Amino acid sequence: MSETVTESRDLFSKFDEIIAVRENLLASGVEDPFSLVMEKVLSPTRAICNGRDTILLGTYNYMGMTFDPDVIEAGKEALEQFGSGTTGSRVLNGTYRGHREVEDALKEFYGMDHAMVFSTGYQANLGIISTIAGKEDYIVLDIDSHASIWDGCKMGDAQIVPFKHNDIEALEKRLKRIPEGAGKLVVLEGVYSMLGDIAPLKEMIKVAKDNGAMVLVDEAHSMGFIGEHGRGVAEAQGVLDQVDFVIGTFSKSVGTVGGFCVSNHPKFEIMRLVCRPYVFTASLPPSVVHTAATSIRKLMHAGNKRAHLWENSKVLHKGLMDLGFKLGTSEPQSAIIAVIMPDLERGAAMWEALLHEGLYVNLARPPATPAGMTLLRCSLCAEHTAEQVQTIIGMFERAGKAVGII
Structure with missing residues (x-):
């Protein structure tokens, strides 16, 4: 009896x-957009990329902390x-x-009782x-x-119960x-990273609380510069005290790597024993938590840095709109301009x-x-000078006309 072998x-x-989309793109002669190499980083706003001196407008380094002298010195000392x-x-x-120190800094920054640091924002x-939120629970998310x-x-x-983006009635x-x-559990984001638009948190949190839900807000793209103290959109809209969990990351405004959650929930500390991505992951290196x-x-x-970043965002947004580019938001809402x-x-x-x-x-x-949609996503930095922003607008004008976008 012969056996029939089925090919897997x-x-x-x-x-x-x-794979086909990528191959067709590269076949057209375009450089691989997802294989850019930074040979040397000169500052939060400049690097040598593929051999060119390049202005960086896509790094999420919103507050420009990556080259802050005090931050670098703290990392060096911890490493030693x-x-x-x-x-x-x-x-x-x-x-x-250092892990305790960074959690203490987060509690002070947000004015909350508990802080828990993860090895990445994704893991947070x-x-x-x-x-x-387990098997018998419901998560309502944008x-x-x-x-x-x-x-x-x-x-x-x-x-899992999704609802239309930023739609209060649908929520x-x-x-x-x-x-x-x-x-x-209602899960929202302060700033949505693709279009750079903000959520109507004040109205959404009220709806969530009126219906007996807890609220988690991801402030990854707003921490550091939105709100009076840089605590994010929830602070700016006056509802931070109504948020049960704030998730954030160190890889944006903080300028390094890692993630966190802050909360005032009285039982929050048990998370250190029951949260698997926390329990079963190696902790961040000392140099990272000290920075x-x-x-x-x-x-x-x-x-002052927050105010300058907002000015950069307003100038670039208006400059690109005036050139005829279609943007993700009608007004600047964050440091992201799509x-x-x-x-x-x-x-x-x-x-x-x-x-x-x-x-x-x-x-x-x-x-x-x-x-x-296909987007060119720009993320501004507080270290971009006013002159650099004007240079960027000129670059967009020349490139846009060359390609036939404007």
Whole structure:
């Protein structure tokens, strides 16, 4: 009897469509937008990219803390005193003095009772969401939520209920359909990273509380510069005291790497024993947590930098609108300005033209972007000078005309 051998399906076949898009893009002669190399970083706003002196407008380094002398010195001292890494989880040997110090800095920054630091911002969302909302609970979230939020929902096995982006009425309708007595978590973002638009948190949090839900707000893209003290959109809209959990990251305004959650919930500390992405991950290196703590404490007194960053955002937004570019928001709402491209091919051509001008921005494409859009995403920095912003506007004008976008 002969055996029939069935050929196994190629496990990579699910990616064939994406592979084809990438191959077609590269075949057109465009530089690979996702393989940019920074050979040397000169400052928070300049680097040598693919051999060119380039203005950086796509780094999320909102407050320009990566080259702050005090931040760098704190990292050097920690590296010398504590070594290069902890080689352990926070619940074993991975809690050093610096980990406590950065959590203390976060509690002071937000005025909250508890702070828990993760090795990345992605893990902060993954860990907190998956742990607090389980199989019998419901998570109601904005359809444009970050991938880490969606993955946290999936990992926790809660019932997922998405609603239309920034739609208060849709949020309320979803909440009212949830069975009485069920655990409910509403997940929102302060600033949505693709278009740079902000959430109507004041109205949404009221709806959530009126319907018995807890609220988690991801302030990754607003911490440091939005709000009087840089605490984010919830602070700016006067509702920070009504938020149960604030998620954030060190890889944006803080200028290093890591994630965190702050909360006033009286039972929050149990999370250190039950949150798997926290318990089973090696803790951040001492040099990282010391740089983060120093940066966070300096951000408490960064009012002048916040004001300059807002001015940069207003000037660039108006300059690009006046040139005829289609932007993600009608008014500047954050440090992110999204320039909407007609399609991926012309978006990639525009990205390359800007790179040849000496400007780096992010090329963002589906499925990461909402509504199938191709975007050139600009993220401003408090260290960009007024002269650099005018230079950037000129670069966009020349590249846009060369590619036929404007």
